[in-house]
Amino acid sequence: MGIPIQLAVNGKNVAKEVEPRLLLVHLLRDVLGLTGTKVGCDTSQCGSCTVLLDGMAVKSCTLLAVQADGGKITTIEGVANGKYHPVQQAFWDSHGLQCGFCTPGMIISVVDLLERNGNPSEDEIRHGIEGNLCRCTGYHNIVKAVQSAAAVMNG
Amino acid sequence: MAQTNGSNILGSAIKRREDPALITGKGRYTDDLQLPGMVYATILRSPYAHATIKNIDISGAAAMPGVLGVYTAQDIVKSGIPGGIPVGWLLPGLKIPEHFMLAKDTARYVGDGVALVVAEDRYTAHDALEAIVVDYAPQTAAVNLSAAIQPGAGQVHASAPNNIAFDWEIGDKAKTDAAFAGAAHIAHLDIINNRLIPNAMEPRATLADYNVATGEVTIHMTSQNPHIHRLLMSLASLGLPEHKIRVIAPEVGGGFGSKIHHYADEALTAWASMQVGRPVKWVATRSETYITDAHGRDHVTTAEMALDSNGKILGLRVDTLANMGAYLSTFAPAVPTYLYGTLMSGEYDIPAIYCHVRGVFTHTVPVDAYRGAGRPEATFVVERMVDEAARVSGIDPAELRRHNFVQPDNFPFQTQVALAYDSGNYEGTLDLALKHIDYANFRVEQAEARKNGRYLGLGLSSYIEACGLAPSAVVGSLGAQAGQWESAVVRVHATGKVTVYSGSSGHGQGHKTTFAQIASAELGIPYEDIDVMEGDTGAMPHGWGTYGSRSAAVGGSAIVMGARKVVDKARTIAAHLLEAAEEDLVFEKGKFHVKGSPDQFKSIQDVSLQAYLAHNLPKGLEPALEATAFYDPSNFVYPFGTHIAIVEIDPATGQVDLKRYLAVDDVGNVINPMVVDGQIHGGIAQGVGQALYETAVYDSGGNLLSGSMLDYAVPKAHFLPSFETDRTVTPCPHNPLGVKGVGEAGSIASPAAVINAVVDALSPFGVTHIDMPATPEKVWRAMRGGK
Numbered sequence: 006m007g008i009p010i011q012l013a014v015n016g017k018n019v020a021k022e023v024e025p026r027l028l029l030v031h032l033l034r035d036v037l038g039l040t041g042t043k044v045g046c047d048t049s050q051c052g053s054c055t056v057l058l059d060g061m062a063v064k065s066c067t068l069l070a071v072q073a074d075g076g077k078i079t080t081i082e083g084v085a086n087g088k089y090h091p092v093q094q095a096f097w098d099s100h101g102l103q104c105g106f107c108t109p110g111m112i113i114s115v116v117d118l119l120e121r122n123g124n125p126s127e128d129e130i131r132h133g134i135e136g137n138l139c140r141c142t143g144y145h146n147i148v149k150a151v152q153s154a155a156a157v158m159n160g
Numbered sequence: 161m162a163q164t165n166g167s168n169i170l171g172s173a174i175k176r177r178e179d180p181a182l183i184t185g186k187g188r189y190t191d192d193l194q195l196p197g198m199v200y201a202t203i204l205r206s207p208y209a210h211a212t213i214k215n216i217d218i219s220g221a222a223a224m225p226g227v228l229g230v231y232t233a234q235d236i237v238k239s240g241i242p243g244g245i246p247v248g249w250l251l252p253g254l255k256i257p258e259h260f261m262l263a264k265d266t267a268r269y270v271g272d273g274v275a276l277v278v279a280e281d282r283y284t285a286h287d288a289l290e291a292i293v294v295d296y297a298p299q300t301a302a303v304n305l306s307a308a309i310q311p312g313a314g315q316v317h318a319s320a321p322n323n324i325a326f327d328w329e330i331g332d333k334a335k336t337d338a339a340f341a342g343a344a345h346i347a348h349l350d351i352i353n354n355r356l357i358p359n360a361m362e363p364r365a366t367l368a369d370y371n372v373a374t375g376e377v378t379i380h381m382t383s384q385n386p387h388i389h390r391l392l393m394s395l396a397s398l399g400l401p402e403h404k405i406r407v408i409a410p411e412v413g414g415g416f417g418s419k420i421h422h423y424a425d426e427a428l429t430a431w432a433s434m435q436v437g438r439p440v441k442w443v444a445t446r447s448e449t450y451i452t453d454a455h456g457r458d459h460v461t462t463a464e465m466a467l468d469s470n471g472k473i474l475g476l477r478v479d480t481l482a483n484m485g486a487y488l489s490t491f492a493p494a495v496p497t498y499l500y501g502t503l504m505s506g507e508y509d510i511p512a513i514y515c516h517v518r519g520v521f522t523h524t525v526p527v528d529a530y531r532g533a534g535r536p537e538a539t540f541v542v543e544r545m546v547d548e549a550a551r552v553s554g555i556d557p558a559e560l561r562r563h564n565f566v567q568p569d570n571f572p573f574q575t576q577v578a579l580a581y582d583s584g585n586y587e588g589t590l591d592l593a594l595k596h597i598d599y600a601n602f603r604v605e606q607a608e609a610r611k612n613g614r615y616l617g618l619g620l621s622s623y624i625e626a627c628g629l630a631p632s633a634v635v636g637s638l639g640a641q642a643g644q645w646e647s648a649v650v651r652v653h654a655t656g657k658v659t660v661y662s663g664s665s666g667h668g669q670g671h672k673t674t675f676a677q678i679a680s681a682e683l684g685i686p687y688e689d690i691d692v693m694e695g696d697t698g699a700m701p702h703g704w705g706t707y708g709s710r711s712a713a714v715g716g717s718a719i720v721m722g723a724r725k726v727v728d729k730a731r732t733i734a735a736h737l738l739e740a741a742e743e744d745l746v747f748e749k750g751k752f753h754v755k756g757s758p759d760q761f762k763s764i765q766d767v768s769l770q771a772y773l774a775h776n777l778p779k780g781l782e783p784a785l786e787a788t789a790f791y792d793p794s795n796f797v798y799p800f801g802t803h804i805a806i807v808e809i810d811p812a813t814g815q816v817d818l819k820r821y822l823a824v825d826d827v828g829n830v831i832n833p834m835v836v837d838g839q840i841h842g843g844i845a846q847g848v849g850q851a852l853y854e855t856a857v858y859d860s861g862g863n864l865l866s867g868s869m870l871d872y873a874v875p876k877a878h879f880l881p882s883f884e885t886d887r888t889v890t891p892c893p894h895n896p897l898g899v900k901g902v903g904e905a906g907s908i909a910s911p912a913a914v915i916n917a918v919v920d921a922l923s924p925f926g927v928t929h930i931d932m933p934a935t936p937e938k939v940w941r942a943m944r945g946g947k
């Protein structure tokens with residue numbers, strides 16, 4: 006039995022009938038075709054599925070699509086206002102990614118982090134992204150990317 | 161943008177061209193792909209480590225709406241395919257048990273596949289697993305590595321008495337025993353190399369599409385080596401002819417070894433597509449990867465090192481049990497033997513070495529290559545033994561290393577364990593590392609801190625690794641059922657743009673950037689005009705893929721060879737067009753000109769257009785401008801370096817704080833320093849993870865207790881410091897790029913550096929060794945005499 010939901014995804018209104026148990030991440034990926042958001046675990050540890058819900062970073066594998074009813078979702082596909090968000094640009098410039106699988110979720114988390122703390126210390130950055138796992142970079146260049154994005158965004 | 165043409169491009173930190181897609185969510189990984197009519201597969205897995213399967217009742221699952229099929233091993237047998245999962249490396253006396261795509265009558269580890277479901281959607285496919293009823297008769301499981309070889313242990317395979325898969329040795333036992341007889345000092349350690357779970361961020365996945373009309377199956381999958389997967393799918397699993405299988409690796413989200421191996425799951429997905437005649441997708445859940453991806457390491461070792469009174473190493477004796485898990489995974493027998501025993505000389509001139517290894521079956525997930533594969537285990541033994549030798553002889557660990565290094569004028573250096581090191585300057589990286597860390601000053605600081613009840617420790621790891629396995633004939637003589645050369649097609653199009661097809665298969669390494677740098681340097685064609693394609697058996701010649709830090713040294717060299725063939729042909733055409741003799745032409749920055757007359761030239765782009773028009777070519781010359789190269793190196797490559805870790809231990813909690821981590825590596829010439837540093841960082845993180853955080857834990861019944869990211873500590877950002885890196889450059893003398901390998905160096909060097917630092921910090925408490933991971937509890941107990 007489908008439950009009707011309405012939400013705004015990357016600025017576009019979406020109305021769907023969904024199974025009550027459908028996860029938000031599967032709505033985004035399988036139904037809406039927004040495959041930039043990834044699924045990397047099943048216990049809410051890895052953060053690959055992170056999206057913004059009403060401006061806050063959430064793990065879309067841990068929310069039902071029906072819980073997002075009425076909400077505004079921003080995924081990696083919609084985060085830039087222009088070609089790249091400064092955080093995306095900084096990840097590219099600083100070699101903050103290798104295989105790229107954790108990257109969309111990591112970037113969304115960093116966007117959220119910098120929204121809350123525009124000038125984080127290295128320690129605050131490392132704790133700020135603790136909900137996102139990366140197996141390739143050792144986080145070294147991710148930290149540099151966050152610092153560089155913060156500097157750019159602070160103008 | 162850095163200079164993008166000519167020789168300067170090698171060594172430039174060009175930003176990766178892979179990244180715009182990956183940072184915007186446009187990277188296409190296997191689970192991102194959808195095909196018309198696609199359905200989903202799931203696999204039921206044994207909850208028992210060892211059980212007889214008495215009956216499988218699929219009726220309830222098969223009757224569920226949306227379920228297209230439920231299959232067991234008997235269905236695969238009936239379909240007439242080989243259905244096997246083979247081992248690709250043979251050793252003398254190796255016991256090779258049958259490994260079928262689904263368990264036939266016995267489940268041999270928690271995670272062993274028992275039944276296959278195909279359903280219209282993901283959720284139904286998972287629901288149906290719950291409705292399959294299996295009648296298991298649990299049997300005694302052999303879980304603990306040391307206990308598994310004792311009488312009375314559970315038996316994994318009847319064909320392998322006492323669970324011994326192989327009994328292997330290298331070196332000279334008698335000579336080594338004699339060296340110990342005359343020793344002034346003997347160091348002894350019992351060492352456990354902890355079992356690890358790879359955790360590439362993208363779980364394994366497959367999308368298989370069987371075309372009934374053509375008899376071809378296209379398999380998109382998370383692969384580090386599509387051609388190997390095609391070969392094994394064809395020969396052992398599906399029985400389809402090789403040319404009727406196309407394996408494509410789209411974007412692959414990390415591998416670290418776990419996507420080298422040929423597992424049952426990908427073959428089952430392809431077989432499922434053949435059964436239902438529709439595209440079938442299978443995606444492992446993360447929990448499923450924990451009980452199916454081949455694990456890494458898992459050794460129990462006794463090691464002894466003999467020294468004379470001056471601290472010269474006289475001999476090394478090593479005895480190791482290596483866990484194979486329940487079946488022999490693809491390259492599993494090679495990892496604790498030819499990738500381990502052969503590295504026991506480390507960076508040192510050790511006159512007598514003997515290494516004995518027994519491979520042991522247990523009722524656990526199969527164990528195979530994981531980042532470093534055998535070499536981290538060997539380096540951990542050698543570098544822990546050197547530190548222990550320094551302790552028992554009273555010599556400073558840096559000095560003991562220096563005293564025993566193979567010297568720069570001794571290359572090529574033949575070790576006592578088969579390898580011939582090609583080049584090196586081991587003291588160079590040690591000195592640079594000690595200088596960066598200010599070694600003498602640290603010892604003063606450490607002594608001061610101890611007076612104040614603060615426990616600092618410094619650990620050295622002077623490592624060598626052997627990667628880019630080669631040449632193929634030697635690797636074959638050691639048991640590999642694979643070649644270890646690499647292929648490249650360099651295709652210059654009519655307009656002078658280039659596509660390079662490589663048999664390597666990157667999954668995060670940045671090949672599309674670095675391989676284009678290589679081709680640009682050779683061809684004198686702008687970097688922007690060159691694209692690199694990988695990972696599709698339908699698009700490129702056979703290649704052996706990306707693992708063992710081989711892609712730059714072997715795959716990159718193949719591109720150089722292909723490009724040089726192209727330039728040779730272009731030279732012939734240019735000479736014809738310029739009406740000059742070939743030997744009078746100079747090729748510089750993409751232009752052929754007559755010696756002494758730089759104004760009289762033909763660019764390689766002019767030549768490529770003429771090569772395709774073929775209106776005016778030298779007599780007998782074939783049109784077009786492309787070349788294929790198959791490059792088989794003459795030797796391994798041998799990166800080396802010295803890493804230093806500094807830790808502080810909280811005496812109240814046992815918490816280890818990694819305060820500094822310094823890596824000085826020599827990976828030969830560097831194609832892109834940004835990419836090389838990134839590889840080092842990632843490797844260090846995985847090695848530090850092994851040393852301080854990560855370990856696979858089984859209970860006595862064979863249940864994986866660390867079976868999810870909740871229970872297994874993949875390092876988070878705040879578990880790690882920023883790293884300090886530097887390098888020396890000793891070019892590899894035998895490949896055209898002078899490159900060594902860099903993918904695994906960090907994970908090879910770092911466990912020993914960190915544990916040596918922890919033991920150094922704990923030395924006031926009489927601690928001489930601690931097993932990985934050095935968790936707070938273990939450290940706290942060690943400080944209290946093991947209580």
